[in-house]
Amino acid sequence: MTDALRFHVPEPEVRPGGTPDFSNVPIPKAGSVPRPPIDVDPRDIRDLAFSIIRVLNRSGEAVGPWASLLTDDELLEGLRHMMTLRAFDARMQMAQRQGKTSFYMQHLGEEAVSTAFRKALSPGDMNFPTYRQAGLLIADGYPMVTMMNQIYSNEADPLKGRQLPIMYSSKEHGFFSISGNLATQYVQAVGWAMASAISGDTKIAAAWIGDGSTAESDFHSALVFASTYKAPVILNVVNNQWAISTFQGIARGGAGTFAARGLGFGIPALRVDGNDYLAVHAVAKWAAERARANFGPTLIEHVTYRAGAHSTSDDPSAYRPKAESDAWPLGDPIVRLKNHLIYRGVWSDERHAQAEAEIRDTVIAAQREAEKHGTLHSGNKPSVRDMFEGLYAEMPPHLRRQRQQAGV
Amino acid sequence: MPRKTMIEAIRDAMDVSMGRDEKVVVFGEDVGFFGGVFRCTQGLQAKYGKSRCFDAPINESGIVGTAIGMAAYGLRPCVEIQFADYMYPAYDQLTQEAARIRYRSNGDFTCPIVVRMPTGGGIFGGQTHSQSPEALFTHVSGLKTVVPSNPHDAKGLLIAAIEDPDPVIFLEPKRLYNGPFDGHHERPVTAWSKHELGEVPDGHYTVPLGKAVVRRPGAAVTVLAYGTMVYVAQAAAEETGIDAEVIDLRTLLPLDLDAIVASVKKTGRCVVVHEATMTSGFGAELAALVQEHCFYHLEAPVARVAGWDTPYPHAQEWDYFPGPARVGRALIETMEA
Numbered sequence: 176m177t178d179a180l181r182f183h184v185p186e187p188e189v190r191p192g193g194t195p196d197f198s199n200v201p202i203p204k205a206g207s208v209p210r211p212p213i214d215v216d217p218r219d220i221r222d223l224a225f226s227i228i229r230v231l232n233r234s235g236e237a238v239g240p241w242a243s244l245l246t247d248d249e250l251l252e253g254l255r256h257m258m259t260l261r262a263f264d265a266r267m268q269m270a271q272r273q274g275k276t277s278f279y280m281q282h283l284g285e286e287a288v289s290t291a292f293r294k295a296l297s298p299g300d301m302n303f304p305t306y307r308q309a310g311l312l313i314a315d316g317y318p319m320v321t322m323m324n325q326i327y328s329n330e331a332d333p334l335k336g337r338q339l340p341i342m343y344s345s346k347e348h349g350f351f352s353i354s355g356n357l358a359t360q361y362v363q364a365v366g367w368a369m370a371s372a373i374s375g376d377t378k379i380a381a382a383w384i385g386d387g388s389t390a391e392s393d394f395h396s397a398l399v400f401a402s403t404y405k406a407p408v409i410l411n412v413v414n415n416q417w418a419i420s421t422f423q424g425i426a427r428g429g430a431g432t433f434a435a436r437g438l439g440f441g442i443p444a445l446r447v448d449g450n451d452y453l454a455v456h457a458v459a460k461w462a463a464e465r466a467r468a469n470f471g472p473t474l475i476e477h478v479t480y481r482a483g484a485h486s487t488s489d490d491p492s493a494y495r496p497k498a499e500s501d502a503w504p505l506g507d508p509i510v511r512l513k514n515h516l517i518y519r520g521v522w523s524d525e526r527h528a529q530a531e532a533e534i535r536d537t538v539i540a541a542q543r544e545a546e547k548h549g550t551l552h553s554g555n556k557p558s559v560r561d562m563f564e565g566l567y568a569e570m571p572p573h574l575r576r577q578r579q580q581a582g583v
Numbered sequence: 584m585p586r587k588t589m590i591e592a593i594r595d596a597m598d599v600s601m602g603r604d605e606k607v608v609v610f611g612e613d614v615g616f617f618g619g620v621f622r623c624t625q626g627l628q629a630k631y632g633k634s635r636c637f638d639a640p641i642n643e644s645g646i647v648g649t650a651i652g653m654a655a656y657g658l659r660p661c662v663e664i665q666f667a668d669y670m671y672p673a674y675d676q677l678t679q680e681a682a683r684i685r686y687r688s689n690g691d692f693t694c695p696i697v698v699r700m701p702t703g704g705g706i707f708g709g710q711t712h713s714q715s716p717e718a719l720f721t722h723v724s725g726l727k728t729v730v731p732s733n734p735h736d737a738k739g740l741l742i743a744a745i746e747d748p749d750p751v752i753f754l755e756p757k758r759l760y761n762g763p764f765d766g767h768h769e770r771p772v773t774a775w776s777k778h779e780l781g782e783v784p785d786g787h788y789t790v791p792l793g794k795a796v797v798r799r800p801g802a803a804v805t806v807l808a809y810g811t812m813v814y815v816a817q818a819a820a821e822e823t824g825i826d827a828e829v830i831d832l833r834t835l836l837p838l839d840l841d842a843i844v845a846s847v848k849k850t851g852r853c854v855v856v857h858e859a860t861m862t863s864g865f866g867a868e869l870a871a872l873v874q875e876h877c878f879y880h881l882e883a884p885v886a887r888v889a890g891w892d893t894p895y896p897h898a899q900e901w902d903y904f905p906g907p908a909r910v911g912r913a914l915i916e917t918m919e920a
Contacts, residue, residue, distance in 0.1 A: 303652070334689045344688035351655060352688035356679040362645055363680070366652025366660075373608060373634045373658065380652070392672070396645035403640055566686045566725050568693070568748040571793065571837035 185424035191492055195502035202504050205232035205448075206239020210457075213465040217443040224434040224444035227478055230453040235514035241457040247521045253294065253452050254516060256314045257286035257509050258531060262538045263309070263319060264483075267326055270542070271340075271487045275550035276326050278340045280306050284482030284500060287452040287508035288413055290314040292381070295459035296349065299378045303351045303364035306341050307413065308383050315348045319538065323545035329555060331548035335565070336557035358384055358391030361410070365401045368408035368466070379407040379466040387418020389433055390426040398474075402440040405471035409462040410437065412474065413449065415481035420494040437474030449479030450508040453515070478505065559583045586781040588774070589760045592734035593623045593699075596741035597661060599787050601631050604659060607745060609636045611646055611663030611699075620665060621701060621760060643673035647698060651681050654694045661745050667700035667754060668711040674719070681750040682725030697744045701757040702730070703811055703858050704895050705764060705904050708757075713895040715810075715859035720752045721836045721868065727751045727792060728835040732759060732813040733780035736833060739790030747792060756810040764811055765818035766906030795839035797846070801828035804852035804917055807843060807869050809833065812856045812905070819910035825918055827854075835865055843869070844876045851882040852917050856910055861889040883920035888913045 188196055208228045211220050230242045237243065245253070264281040271279040282289070289310030296302070302311050312322060324331040326340040334344060344352035351360060351367075364382030371378045384394060389412055401408050412433045416423050423429065437444035443465075447458040455477060462473035482500035484491050516522030549555040563578040564570065570578075587595065600607045609627055611619075615638035618625030628636040639646050643664055650660035664670045670677070677698065684694045704713030720728045729744055729751055731737035737755065744751035758764050762774045775781030799817050803826040806816040813831045820827035828846050832839065847853045853873050855866040870885040888905045896903055 301656075333691075334687065337689065338687050342687065344691045346688075346691045352684055352692050354680060354683075354687070356675060359648065359676060359680050362648030362676075363652035363655065365645075366649030367656045368652070369649055370608075370653035370656035370658045373653075374656070393644055393648060393675075396642050396648060399640045399642055400645050400649050565690055567727075568685070572840060573836075573838065 185429070187422035187424065187495065189496050189499070191494065191496055193496055195496045195499040197502055197504050200504060203227050203229065205229040206242070208239070208241070210240035210461070213461060213468060214470050215443065217438065217441050220443055221438060224438055224446060225432055227446045227448050228454050228458055229448040229451050230457060231451045231511050231515050235511070235518040237453055237515060241454055244457050244460060245453060247519060249294070250452070250512065250516055251521065253290060254509070254512050254522070255530065255534065256290040256310065257452070257512065258534050259538070260286045260290060260310045260313045261509060262534045263313065263322070266538050266542055267323070268487065270326070274552060275546070276328070276340050277551055278487055279326065280341055280486045281483040282307055282310060284503070284507065285413065285415055285449065285479050286310055287455050287512070288449045288477045288479060291452045291455035292411070292459045295456055295463050296381065299349070300381065301349045301351060301364070301367050301378065302381045302383065303360035303367070304353060304383045305357070305360070305385055305388070306353055307385065309341065309343065311350055312343060312345065312348055317345055317348045317350070319541040320544045323542055324548055327545060327548070327550045328557065329545070329549035330557060331545070332557055335561040337562070357388040358393035362393045362397040362400060365397045365406050365408050368406035369400070369404050372404070372407055377467060379409065379463060381409045381411060383411045383413065385418060386412065386414040386416065386423045386428055386433060387421060387426050389436065398437065398440045398442060401472040402442050405469070407466035407469070408472045409459065409466060410442070410472055410474040412476045413479065414476050415479050417481045417485070417495070419485045419489060432476060434474055434476035442472050442474050444474040444476070446476045446478055448505055449477035450505040450511060452508060452512045480505065584782040584784060586776045587734050587783040588762070588781070589731070589734045589737050589755070590622050592738040592783045593741055593755065594625060594627070595783065596738040596745070597624065597627060598630070600661070600742055600745045601627065601635060603787060606657065606659045607635070607661060608653065608658055609661050610639050612639055612641055612665050614638060614663050619663065621757065623699070624663070643669055644676050647673040647676040647681065650696045650698070651676060651684070651694055654696045655684070655692045659695050659745060661697040661699065664698060664700045666712050667702040667716050668714040670700055670716065677720070677726065677750070677752070678723045682723050685749065686725060693748060694750045695748050697741070697751045697753050699753045699755060702754040703756040703758050704900070705758040705766070705768070705811060707897060707900050708895070709897040710894045715857065715890070717754055717835055718859060718863060718865045721865050725750070727837065728754065729792060729833065730754045730756065730809045730835060731833060732756065732810055732831050733763070733778070734775050734783050735780050736790050738783050739788050740792065740833065742787065743789040743792050746789070751792070754810070758811045763814045765814040766904065767818065768901055790833070792834045793837035793839055794834065795830050795832045795842040797828060798831045799827065799829040801826040801850070803827060803850060804854060804914060805830060805843070805846040805850045806914070807832060807853065807855045809835065809857065812858060815905065815907050815910055816856055818907040819914055822907055823911045823914050825914045827914055840872060840876065843873065847873050847877040848880045851880050853877070853881070854886045854888065854910070854913050854917050856888040856905060858890050858905060860892045861887060862892050864889055883917045886913045886917050
């Protein structure tokens with residue numbers, strides 16, 4: 176007699192009411208992972224897809240071969256970017272609760288990933304972000320007021336009220352137009368990088384995807400094309416452990432790593448501590464140099480934790496323990512960089528508290544400015560005419576007729 | 584003037600466009616070294632190099648997705664999906680991305696791509712080498728959809744599509760690649776060298792998108808057709824002796840409504856024909872527009888002749904394909920109504 180087949184559905188270790196437990200997540204010591212040369216043969220660094228590159232240790236010291244790339248000023252700036260993003264998130268989260276916009280998505284706990292990465296790119300490089308990389312804009316000096324105008328869909332919204340909040344677009348700041356359809360931009364980034372190579376340019380592209388969306392077919396498409404054409408692209412996977420309510424095991428994390436998926440395509444793959452500003456920056460810089468030197472794509476898995484709700488429409492207490500983010504072994508990216516700067520002797524708890532207050536004031540001032548232009552349900556709005564325009568370079572006759580019917 | 588097949592005309596269009604603009608790149612499955620399974624890109628890689636014309640992995644979403652990224656960079660990709668029947672994996676990229684990038688970014692990014700796809704039946708292609716999915720594109724705001732019916736238009740429309748600032752779906756009726764076809768499968772096929780529309784000027788010219796053309800002037804009934812059905816409709820008119828005015832739409836979106844309305848107001852009758860399945864096909868849009876704009880001029884119901892609402896069969900090819908007999912019956916019924 177053969178036993179009946181059993182259907183397997185992965186489950187997270189702990190559900191609401193349980194005690195958070197990450198003891199099964201191996202965390203290598205800071206400084207323990209080597210830094211290979213940028214022309215390394217991917218086969219020689221397979222281990223890096225299964226480890227975690229970390230720079231900051233428990234005492235806030237930067238250690239190992241991936242350390243010492245950034246100056247005090249650069250690190251202080253990085254801290255400010257992360258704190259700004261967190262303060263921005265808090266205000267916009269509240270604005271959504273106050274009915275000033277329909278929707279918002281926070282970055283809580285993931286601030287290092289996008290802000291540190293941005294500083295490793297050069298002017299003219301292009302990111303193809305998801306909806307959780309607004310730190311790319313903050314770190315590039317994109318005006319917060321403009322971001323808020325987009326979130327409020329007000330008269331000053333650069334996207335004329337056509338897009339859901341946070342689906343920003345800025346060619347000038349190397350930030351490709353965000354789409355609600357997951358993973359589509361991952362393969363577009365590869366195409367952009369191919370175009371740069373075809374044109375004999377020196378610019379590179381960065382693709383972004385979350386752990387859950389790696390299950391989409393465009394993840395595979397992107398890896399095939401990036402590998403086939405040796406495209407100058409950095410393929411980022413932000414593994415924040417959660418895709419709305421599904422833990423990363425449903426995207427088959429845990430079977431190897433997300434980084435390891437690059438290995439089958441001959442793409443060098445690295446895992447990095449996503450809550451370590453210095454490590455994210457160092458790894459991004461390595462991959463950028465590699466791409467720019469014609470050695471082709473790199474896959475980076477940023478290991479982090481989605482500390483906030485998935486969105487303003489989500490309540491994580493329904494599917495994971497409330498205090499799970501406190502138990503996350505890689506800690507809080509802001510606290511860790513703060514401690515490092517204190518260790519370096521260029522920062523203090525007092526200055527941090529002062530900076531927090533200043534940043535909050537700056538964000539509030541930006542919010543006041545944005546709200547002068549209206550919010551979703553009050554004040555000035557984009558025109559109804561804007562709804563019909565800009566679909567094609569030239570409006571076709573049937574749209575002109577519909578615009579007339581709409582009385583605009 | 585030189586006569587060319589539709590294949591040669593399409594190749595010529597890409598050749599001319601690549602020669603004029605180094606931003607034009609051509610890629611797809613088997614498109615590079617081999618020159619395409621239909622020979623439409625033959626010689627382009629040798630002439631322009633592998634960075635301008637190259638083979639792609641078998642991944643339609645990847646082909647269209649990378650083309651979108653290239654367009655965002657500033658190139659003008661003209662890519663090929665081997666058969667329109669295989670565009671579905673790319674449908675997400677086409678409908679949610681290519682079609683909307685200009686709109687959603689308020690012009691910050693644009694998507695000047697052309698996606699060429701051999702389409703249509705009449706070749707014993709069975710279920711996945713015969714489909715006509717145009718209605719799946721005309722329903723999508725932000726795309727343009729073109730279906731040429733002859734070498735002259737194919738070249739001019741394709742050059743116009745490549746130069747167009749927005750994404751264009753370019754459906755090539757493969758039944759017409761080597762010669763016109765009126766549905767009389769029992770007769771020997773004719774070659775484009777024997778047809779005046781096989782005359783293709785050398786060098787650069789365009790046929791504007793959004794402009795229909797009258798292929799057969801007539802006074803009794805208007806036939807709205809595109810692709811292979813243009814020849815079927817002409818044959819049906821000759822065989823029934825009905826003085827039908829056959830309009831070749833050429834572009835389905837933007838649609839030349841003025842040409843349609845002017846003709847139907849003159850004839851008072853209208854028959855819409857296409858190979859694609861009937862229900863929710865593009866013919867439904869055409870019939871609705873005609874009744875909306877020509878209601879008081881109509882002397883008979885608008886008729887539709889289309890593929891049956893079944894997958895495209897193999898053995899029953901000629902019972903499925905709307906040939907001249909079926910179109911002829913519709914003409915007679917519309918005249919008698």
